[in-house]
Amino acid sequence: MAMELCPSCRGQVVVDGSARASEIVECPECGSVLELVSTNPFALALAPDVAEDWGE
Amino acid sequence: MAMELCPSCRGQVVVDGSARASEIVECPECGSVLELVSTNPFALALAPDVAEDWGE
Amino acid sequence: MTTVAVVGGSGYIGGELLRLLLGHPEVELAAVTSTRLAGRRIDTTHPNLRGHTDLKFVEPDALDKYDAVFLAVAHRTAMRMVPGMVARAGCLVDLSADFRLRDSGVYQRYYDTEHEAPQLLDGFTPGWPERYREQLREADRISVPGCTAMAGMLALYPLAAEGLVEPDVTVDARTGSSGSGAAAGNVNLHAERSGAMRVFAPLRHRHEAEIAQATGLRVRMSATGVEAVRGVQVYCRATAKDNADESTVRQAYRRHYGDEPFVRVVAYRSGGYRYPEPKILSGSNYCDVGFAAEPGQVVAIAALDNLVKGGAGNAVQCLNIRRGWPETTGLGFPGLHPV
């Protein structure tokens, strides 16, 4: 298990030791959907966003 | 324009003179979705139902 | 112009009468009474009427004579007022319960009050256009049915009239909060009433007497308050006679309502609005009736806005008939969707 920082809000994100590359992890503080772009060392990046349209 | 009877509720269904075979017509009284199975003479049959599941 | 007065204009039925009458092309709203608010502007109580009238409430004593007078007061108050009112009104339309029941004994049983003007009962014509249209053309005293009663009557009359059901029926009403009027107390405080499913009458709802009288059936009626301000829905169960089924029921409704301007038969195959839904009727004078059947049982459903077809709208429809105007005059609002 490693503690990484969320690229969006710099909150602590727990990355499981067995996590594999391109796995999706969510930041518990800001909810950003992050992608584990590398595992050695761990690095997180914002996964591509699904646009939300709330209507008017 | 012809007046046909709905096979489900026997309500009056207006069929446009220019209607073509397999066109969909709705019964104004019971909402059944009907298919024009023939045009000469006009004949209506219940179109296959889309099942509705309301949940519990 | 037909001059009209509304007695008890500060309540919910009164306010709805004002809205309809102010928008009625043949009517001149001449006076509106309130005992508590005499001298105050009407639009203080009914903010939707801002910009539509500068009228103020007057004391009931200040009434003159009018072509038509609508009584929108509570029961008991109405029957005390009526004797003195008949001279002032070309046509008197009462919306209270006091002159709905022919039998003053039944009235006493359901309303816990002795009738104070039983001799006047026979002089009233039921404010039920779908059945008493001819009589209403000449009626000078009209008694409008109760809101849930009207729904039950419209749902069940065709079934009874055509002998499709056995005499014992049950009616379970669901109702919004405006049915209780503006003078309601603590139990109708928003924090108590909001989101409730309040069985306020598990049995013997007063309107069962009206439905029984209207249909000749033996009616057991309950009522539950649900979350809504306007809206009544009745769910009626009856035992099918002979081979009454969905087809025969639909035909019965067609015969009775096919030409009616304000009753629609709503029983569709699918969709969120396949059966009568009160919310799309808010503000409109429609009563939608629907049905379902399985071997041995017929279910009839009806929905309406308690203040419109369940009250004020029905009263205006009766006035239209009495005065020989098109029945839909001033009652054209169709209802909203979404709402």
Added chain:
Amino acid sequence: MTTVAVVGGSGYIGGELLRLLLGHPEVELAAVTSTRLAGRRIDTTHPNLRGHTDLKFVEPDALDKYDAVFLAVAHRTAMRMVPGMVARAGCLVDLSADFRLRDSGVYQRYYDTEHEAPQLLDGFTPGWPERYREQLREADRISVPGCTAMAGMLALYPLAAEGLVEPDVTVDARTGSSGSGAAAGNVNLHAERSGAMRVFAPLRHRHEAEIAQATGLRVRMSATGVEAVRGVQVYCRATAKDNADESTVRQAYRRHYGDEPFVRVVAYRSGGYRYPEPKILSGSNYCDVGFAAEPGQVVAIAALDNLVKGGAGNAVQCLNIRRGWPETTGLGFPGLHPV
């Protein structure tokens, strides 16, 4: 600690199970599955659990073995899953309809589906603590009744068991929107469903089969969606046998429920809450039952939160019994007022 897994944790029943299990002192929530959301945090779907868990959904295949497994998936899915699930679960608790009805023919008639594991039906104990407490102490396969069925069963069982009513009864359910689940479509869009009185089942509501099976009565059941998110109320009518009256009915309820931790008899003389009211039960595991009677007719009313005593709470109560814990463990929330 008792290890527990929840299958179908992203839905409404699943979410409620998570809330109750996370707060249960004897339970360790070990795994929660979702096919659509595997890998995502649970609190993304269930925001009330923020700060209570860092668990993520996993694929159903990733399940291990657990002391108890709760299935919160749709019917059909459940019966396909159960055969493969029994090996993973010390105690398997199914909340779907698939194992509630003993007779797979009845199941087929009501659910339009052929039962895929009828041989397993006999192995399930009804998740009905009030009646099957002893059997539940040893049950390793439990089938939790449907939400409106549970209310109807609790309302009618004492009347049937004590011979107070004739066999033909009607049950009219009023329900909030969460009963339809999170996967509901367009008809449950807020602008359509808000403030509605939607008769979505005028007859033959599926749960009538469960109530009939439970009570031996012949049940006709309808259901109407009203404005609420949680909450179910059933209004049941029956013909009184012999001299069944309010007094005999109250005694019957006392005998059956006087010692029950989660069934209260609510039939008071007056007040806005004199009969069972769902909204004050939101989040609690209570079912309140009430009644009224007049000559010839008995009315029974019950209310509960469809996700709690109508589902997840009832399931946890069954687990408590199975594991020998105090039955109220983890189910202490009393409900709110005002609400």
Added chain:
Amino acid sequence: MTTVAVVGGSGYIGGELLRLLLGHPEVELAAVTSTRLAGRRIDTTHPNLRGHTDLKFVEPDALDKYDAVFLAVAHRTAMRMVPGMVARAGCLVDLSADFRLRDSGVYQRYYDTEHEAPQLLDGFTPGWPERYREQLREADRISVPGCTAMAGMLALYPLAAEGLVEPDVTVDARTGSSGSGAAAGNVNLHAERSGAMRVFAPLRHRHEAEIAQATGLRVRMSATGVEAVRGVQVYCRATAKDNADESTVRQAYRRHYGDEPFVRVVAYRSGGYRYPEPKILSGSNYCDVGFAAEPGQVVAIAALDNLVKGGAGNAVQCLNIRRGWPETTGLGFPGLHPV
């Protein structure tokens, strides 16, 4: 009769246009389009129109030529359609966002889309009767403001025009669920949206660009969804200039709106409806505007029905002006109380 077509008739704005146009004495509703529901009856989607029309949706390609065409489609779709539509429409009225903003760069910033017909922007007249009445008499391309934008514009324009406030203002909108349209997804499921106070736009709500363009002010706008189906209310704060106080503000509103048929100044001393309240405007074409002030700060409040004065009603009011009819034609419904 003026022939009219509605493009995108299956949505919420489309449905409201149909209700108003079907009830409009000068208009003949000739065609209504839908891509998904071509061939289906209109009243299947809009149940309040049962008995009012037998029209069916047609494909957009099937359109002919009409005196007026209303576009009720989503943004982006509208701007793609408009070039091909101008030949079919004597008067083209667009309700989308695509032709509201003069500056296609601002459009791009707020809508994340490059404008596909910027050369057409200058040809559109704002569908804002209170300010563009003269131009609307001759306008053949009209762009109707957004619902919350209309409320903000009516609330703030007099203050800006009369120099009563500093340029930086904030607008906080509260809105019901129909503002998001019928195509909304999971977040608008009833169980999620009911009873919410959902801040869906804490900053930079799209309509701030329209209000800024209309008033010359620098606008920061937020929006929160609250429990309602129809209804928008904007609460605007501004820094008072000079000695702007309640008296000067009231006079400014009187000057601008005293003769307006559909804008009422609502700022009373007391009562539950002392400031603009959306619910009594449901179905009506009113925008009520109100205000309060304390040293240094002016607050302006406006309320309207997002589908009526915030959309379809405003569009019909513009058509009335264009065709030289009384501006209130077909727009007479006053709103309800109680509701």
Added chain:
Amino acid sequence: MTTVAVVGGSGYIGGELLRLLLGHPEVELAAVTSTRLAGRRIDTTHPNLRGHTDLKFVEPDALDKYDAVFLAVAHRTAMRMVPGMVARAGCLVDLSADFRLRDSGVYQRYYDTEHEAPQLLDGFTPGWPERYREQLREADRISVPGCTAMAGMLALYPLAAEGLVEPDVTVDARTGSSGSGAAAGNVNLHAERSGAMRVFAPLRHRHEAEIAQATGLRVRMSATGVEAVRGVQVYCRATAKDNADESTVRQAYRRHYGDEPFVRVVAYRSGGYRYPEPKILSGSNYCDVGFAAEPGQVVAIAALDNLVKGGAGNAVQCLNIRRGWPETTGLGFPGLHPV
């Protein structure tokens, strides 16, 4: 066991105190007073407590001495009672407004009443655990902040304390109906209050004085009643100082609330619950705080249940601190979803 009395137990705050105290493992609820309902069972007024207590209301005079006394009476009543109450209460917790403001001049200005016990003001510790934890460990007189004030204080204090914003801030509160109490009158009748967006305080809401006192900011506050029974949300705007942006704001909230048991930072990228939502907090003691920023402006949002973290729950949290119990004792309910 710690003995506790609740004065003013028939109201909404009183009822909530009873629910929490009856479920509190360390507390014995010894007495509950009501002037109007002395001698009546508590569960007649608070039906959610049926089966949880057989206590009856007693007259305030009948009070003895208790380890803790909670005052849940109206303002003015509280300050008259306090002098005589201090002898009866080991720890006195007042939920009224009377002892929240240090400056009796400010009190007079906002409450239109001269303070009757200004000499006692200094003796009260703010019932604000997040900031006064140490002092509360020894406090024998505690004054609990108002419901919307608490939300505003929690939202704004970190921004003020860390110098992230300029002193002038605006707070716009949205609130359910229970905030007005059970003694509310006609304007809170369900038919009037349901579905409303009622700006009942366009300016100068009383709680702005508390927020100003707590944060040192200059606060302008409004309040609008929306459709809900429980729930408060505050939407606060401030001018950013220096380079305050979303990142610096988040860090400030982390520092202040990272270890707090009942304050969660809720500012997510997406979803229907990305910002603080009151409805999922109903019954729970959470205050969720969130934020957004754009150049020059910081927006802070907070939500809580007015009767719990906005009142009774906060009071119990203070008692827990005073008595040295784990702060979450008796306050474990997490809130519901869906709800």
